[in-house]
Amino acid sequence: MAAVQKTIDTVSALEAYEHGFVTDIETEFAPKGLSEDTVRFISAKKGEPDWMLEWRLEAYRRWIAMDEPDWAKLSYPRIDYQDAFYYAAPKEKDGPKSLDEVDPELLRTYEKLGIPLKEQAFLAGVQGSPKIAVDAVFDSVSVATTFRAELAKSGVIFCPISEALRDHPDLVRKYLATVVPTTDNYFACLNSAVFSDGSFVYIPPGVRCPMELSTYFRINASGTGQFERTLIIADKGSYVSYLEGCTAPMRDENQLHAAVVELVALEDAEIKYSTVQNWYPGDPDTGKGGIYNFVTKRADCRGDRSKVSWTQVETGSAITWKYPSCVLRGEGSQGEFYSIAITNGRQQADTGTKMIHLGKNTRSRIISKGISAGKSTQTYRGLVSAHPKALGARNFTQCDSLLIGKDCAAHTVPYVEARNAHCTFEHEATTTRLSDDQLFYCQSRGLDAEASVALLVNGFVRDVLQQLPMEFAVEAQKLVAVSLEGSVG
Amino acid sequence: MLNISNLHVSVGSKPIIDGLSLAVPAGEVHAVMGPNGAGKSTLSYTLAGRGGYEVTGGSATLNGEDLLTLGPDERAAKGVFLSFQYPLEIPGVPALTFIRTAMNAQRKARGEPEVSAPDFLKRVRAAAANLRMDMDMLKRGLNVGFSGGEKKRMEILQMALLEPRLLILDETDSGLDIDALRIVSEGVNAMRSPDRAMLVITHYQRLLDYIKPDRVHVLAAGRIVASGGPELALELEREGYDKYASSSQSVAAA
Numbered sequence: 001m002a003a004v005q006k007t008i009d010t011v012s013a014l015e016a017y018e019h020g021f022v023t024d025i026e027t028e029f030a031p032k033g034l035s036e037d038t039v040r041f042i043s044a045k046k047g048e049p050d051w052m053l054e055w056r057l058e059a060y061r062r063w064i065a066m067d068e069p070d071w072a073k074l075s076y077p078r079i080d081y082q083d084a085f086y087y088a089a090p091k092e093k094d095g096p097k098s099l100d101e102v103d104p105e106l107l108r109t110y111e112k113l114g115i116p117l118k119e120q121a122f123l124a125g126v127q128g129s130p131k132i133a134v135d136a137v138f139d140s141v142s143v144a145t146t147f148r149a150e151l152a153k154s155g156v157i158f159c160p161i162s163e164a165l166r167d168h169p170d171l172v173r174k175y176l177a178t179v180v181p182t183t184d185n186y187f188a189c190l191n192s193a194v195f196s197d198g199s200f201v202y203i204p205p206g207v208r209c210p211m212e213l214s215t216y217f218r219i220n221a222s223g224t225g226q227f228e229r230t231l232i233i234a235d236k237g238s239y240v241s242y243l244e245g246c247t248a249p250m251r252d253e254n255q256l257h258a259a260v261v262e263l264v265a266l267e268d269a270e271i272k273y274s275t276v277q278n279w280y281p282g283d284p285d286t287g288k289g290g291i292y293n294f295v296t297k298r299a300d301c302r303g304d305r306s307k308v309s310w311t312q313v314e315t316g317s318a319i320t321w322k323y324p325s326c327v328l329r330g331e332g333s334q335g336e337f338y339s340i341a342i343t344n345g346r347q348q349a350d351t352g353t354k355m356i357h358l359g360k361n362t363r364s365r366i367i368s369k370g371i372s373a374g375k376s377t378q379t380y381r382g383l384v385s386a387h388p389k390a391l392g393a394r395n396f397t398q399c400d401s402l403l404i405g406k407d408c409a410a411h412t413v414p415y416v417e418a419r420n421a422h423c424t425f426e427h428e429a430t431t432t433r434l435s436d437d438q439l440f441y442c443q444s445r446g447l448d449a450e451a452s453v454a455l456l457v458n459g460f461v462r463d464v465l466q467q468l469p470m471e472f473a474v475e476a477q478k479l480v481a482v483s484l485e486g487s488v489g
Numbered sequence: 490m491l492n493i494s495n496l497h498v499s500v501g502s503k504p505i506i507d508g509l510s511l512a513v514p515a516g517e518v519h520a521v522m523g524p525n526g527a528g529k530s531t532l533s534y535t536l537a538g539r540g541g542y543e544v545t546g547g548s549a550t551l552n553g554e555d556l557l558t559l560g561p562d563e564r565a566a567k568g569v570f571l572s573f574q575y576p577l578e579i580p581g582v583p584a585l586t587f588i589r590t591a592m593n594a595q596r597k598a599r600g601e602p603e604v605s606a607p608d609f610l611k612r613v614r615a616a617a618a619n620l621r622m623d624m625d626m627l628k629r630g631l632n633v634g635f636s637g638g639e640k641k642r643m644e645i646l647q648m649a650l651l652e653p654r655l656l657i658l659d660e661t662d663s664g665l666d667i668d669a670l671r672i673v674s675e676g677v678n679a680m681r682s683p684d685r686a687m688l689v690i691t692h693y694q695r696l697l698d699y700i701k702p703d704r705v706h707v708l709a710a711g712r713i714v715a716s717g718g719p720e721l722a723l724e725l726e727r728e729g730y731d732k733y734a735s736s737s738q739s740v741a742a743a
């Protein structure tokens with residue numbers, strides 16, 4: 001019917017990617033391709049200790065013996081790992097730099113993206129928002145980290161991981177790869193060999209981090225992959241809320257992004273990790289270009305009563321392969337996963353979570369909202385498992401899929417493994433199509449087609465949006481609307 | 490105010506409205522009654538601009554302005570309001586958000602400033618009190634888990650707040666018990682004014698005991714086959730629609 005076509009057209013036309021510009025800046029690359037020399041080059045660039053280089057080389061040797069996984073419901077041509085740069089960094093002058101010394105071109109880039117790199121500035125468009133510390137990662141290096149001095153007063157360490165390797169080697173060594181082992185999977189192993197930057201966070205015992213921390217990832221250089229590594233440690237009884245954002249220019253080529261994020265929560269600690277992922281999704285009509293996003297994110301709720309909450313808003317990337325997970329090791333620990341994934345055009349997403357219940361009376365909660373439009377495909381893939389000792393484990397899972405138009409697809413693949421008789425797992429799943437009746441109802445009240453879709457979709461994802469830090473909820477709400485632009489008309 | 494002239498409407502190439510003419514002057518309430526399948530809902534959807542209802546001839550104007558070329562949201566901004574026979578559920582969108590979004594969208598289209606939050610809340614409280622609605626209901630997902638009667642009250646609440654000029658009530662009495670019917674009717678009657686026109690579409694005369702029409706029209710086989718004063722509704726109640734069946738035979742299947 002006419003109205004359906006209208007809906008589809010509006011959602012697809014809205015797909016105007018506003019972060020698709022390129023920053024013109026002099027860039028230094030590693031030699032193209034991947035070899036032990038590339039690994040040595042990156043390690044040397046970072047001035048890393050010998051043990052770190054050895055660790056990387058070991059990862060590289062293991063990686064070349066591994067096969068790329070093919071179990072996800074994704075289809076893409078084979079990636080030529082030799083046809084990419086593994087290190088790209090804006091050329092810089094010598095010496096350590098303060099915020100004032102950051103290349104103005106970079107400052108302008110982040111300003112354009114709405115990310116404040118000045119300590120007096122707050123998030124664009126949010127009046128009176130609380131302070132947010134930002135680590136800005138541009139291609140392979142961190143270019144600025146704000147509010148470090150203020151954070152240091154509380155004992156909080158927030159810095160690029162390359163710097164943490166130099167300044168806090170013992171901390172890094174103690175925790176690195178203890179959540180995601182080097183050989184955990186193909187992409188994590190690749191990351192271990194070539195990761196170039198990312199954020200490091202340490203919250204000392206009993207400290208409630210005084211502000212939101214965030215890292216903003218930007219891929220700029222052409223033909224470059226981004227391999228960042230983030231490590232967050234919340235010591236006993238501490239709390240931190242952390243947000244990451246990602247964008248990239250529009251290009252015809254596919255660029256690889258393979259990150260590893262490790263979270264460690266000790267006794268009574270809580271980590272809230274939010275992601276707003278808006279990598280360039282590729283051309284909506286031809287499917288050309290876009291980021292291949294292969295990410296391993298895992299939290300270890302190591303201490304008793306610890307808690308980790310993942311919230312993600314996934315709107316970008318041509319391919320998304322991502323399962324932020326929780327290992328619920330501590331007694332009474334809790335894991336949460338709240339997800340909004342939106343695919344449009346030719347995007348493909350295979351995403352979900354794993355909740356591994358190891359300790360007694362551990363609890364987890366999964367709320368996943370998938371929205372497919374255009375010719376996109378989306379799969380929720382989740383594992384909930386309880387080991388023999390995880391007596392009293394509880395999980396609640398809710399997976400809702402919303403379809404817009406007739407050319408998209410949604411799949412739900414839940415795996416449930418209960419290896420003791422004293423756990424309670426609940427699973428609910430729904431799939432609905434955005435109805436013409438609802439659309440007409442909204443329109444008859446004065447909303448145009450685009451506003452109607454945005455309202456309906458925001459209603460659909462409301463439970464999850466409420467989990468985001470307030471400062472970002474507004475931004476995410478807008479992003480939801482923008483990602484669906486053009487899916488109705 | 491509302492002028493419909495020789496209107497023809499098809500749904501999926503099947504003619505449903507077949508030469509319908511009707512005029513509702515400002516300040517008047519007109520009832521359109523008719524048997525099932527006469528085209529009553531088609532008429533209301535066509536006036537509101539729903540997709541899939543193809544106008545193959547004739548015109549419909551509001552204060553001389555052509556309605557049929559406008560999108561549904563544009564018609565709403567011009568003052569057209571349809572109270573749905575089956576109001577939709579909008580999960581996750583509280584009624585307050587929904588109505589405020591709609592109100593501001595209409596205001597924007599008319600070049601008016603947005604309603605302020607305190608002003609909006611004040612109006613909602615007053616309107617909800619008139620319809621004996623609990624404010625808590627307005628904070629939940631719109632119409633989600635509401636009874637038939639609650640949904641109809643929500644329609645009238647929206648109507649009261651959006652202050653339309655042409656009010657179309659499509660089978661508003663269906664699903665209402667006597668108490669709800671009285672409250673809803675009071676809400677509708679409160680909106681009668683010299684600069685509004687109202688089209689009350691109903692199968693039963695019952696609603697017209699509460700909302701007194703100035704004129705009653707009988708819709709059969711896609712056109713108006715009889716018009717009269719309020720007494721016509723009583724006659725229909727007594728004698729049924731059989732009398733008009735002959736004229737509806739040609740499109741009986743509709």
